[in-house]
Amino acid sequence: VYMTCASDEEAETIVKDLLDRALIACANIFAPHRSFYNWKGRVENAPEVAVLMKSQAGKFIAIETRVLELHSYECPCLVSWPIEHGHDAFIRWIGENVSS
16 A cells, blocks of 8 residues: 655654554555645645555555544545555465554
8 A cells, every 4th residue: 555645754654553453464665755646726846755564455444434534634644555466475475464
């Protein structure tokens, strides 16, 4: 699951909450960067941090629900894509660390 946040602090708050709820097994919070985007008819830019979270497809709705409760953005970037291939032991580790 990929998400962007306004700050490291916001990203950490959301990630820790999702880990505590066993909705994700792991997250990487990337260094601040500048995002450019169209918003309400204008081109905007702002500093953001990107977050890459490892979970299972069946957890996306619960992740989305919690992120929308915690996130500061009116319309946060939150998307997922399937893992087509992966190291078997790592994929098992994700399953062992995400609640059933």
